[in-house]
Amino acid sequence: MVGLYRALDERFGFHEGLMKVLKKPVPKFINLTHCFGGITFLLFGVQVISGILLAIYYKATPDKAYESVQYIVNEVPMGWLIRQVHAWGANLMIIAVMLHTFRILWHRAYRPPREFNWVVGSFLLFATMAFGFSGYLLPWDQLSYWATTVGTEMASSVPVIGPHLLTFMRGGATVDAPTLTRFYALHVLVLPVTTMALLGLHFLMVRRLGVAKPL
Template structure:
């Protein structure tokens, strides 16, 4: 019976070949523990997606509602404190892991031709991860997040040529308010997850296509 299901899927989707390729593909001998940071970053991303969806069920963006809705998650929801803390801790660990992964790739020279494009997608993924952190930091709307965002958007506003536009875009007004919160929330839960997932797919596709780089 179960074989019937496998045969059914194999005829239509070629699952045997795909699973054989997945199970039997060779991992080069020189791969050691230093190679795990990219994978840990991906694990962090999955944890962020799962805990983020749970938080989004109860979070309400808005200057009057954001803080109280996060308190509600922490005080009244089962494991609310753990889920929010897991989201916050994993965010920080994820950025550390991206940086360590980048340094590993750099000092191993794994960016060398023909892997330049995977380096490019990797750097863009790094910038997206940092933007994820920055946009998420404002959402609880406590003193820390408000003033850190104020400093951050002021730095962005001081950028030559594009600063003014960038600050207007981020704040969606002249100061941090309801519009800013919805904007950061949209960036955090809609734009970045979609764009980052697409770049992640490209990143992984290139690893499979190009293989793991030889050591220097």
């Protein structure tokens, strides 16, 4: 391993740059509240891995979705664990991202020159909530079905575009097979790619500007 690393470094010369990134000292004023963002990222990693595992057995069709989730929980070895890790990870991620947002607000870390990172962070917050909302439908049980019916119904009360928004979200008049497939596509394709891109920007900006000094 060490030999391979040395051989690669000899050819591509990344060791020095990598060490500079990894060994960058953090300011003295860092405390526990500065960990919420990192905790959110850690949970995102947990969600990605457990989510990929769930996608291996999950079937996004109305007649198979519920059945496949029951199969994961009852038949697949450790399936109950993977599903619960994903469900708990989702809830904890919402909590962590909220705490992170509150810390930024409390420290007023959104002020110049960090406004753009606040904007990117807001989009990440929306993405996290969209993850939660779309993932909630996937078990396709009574709770998820009616929660999505109510949730999408709320969107229809937006003036003028409301009804169109409702049709766009449901892919039809009611929550049905098209809703399930578009929520699944959103949950496992659109949101992960978007979130990873935004996270890249988020981290790049925080490295460039540094952590905001507390008040």
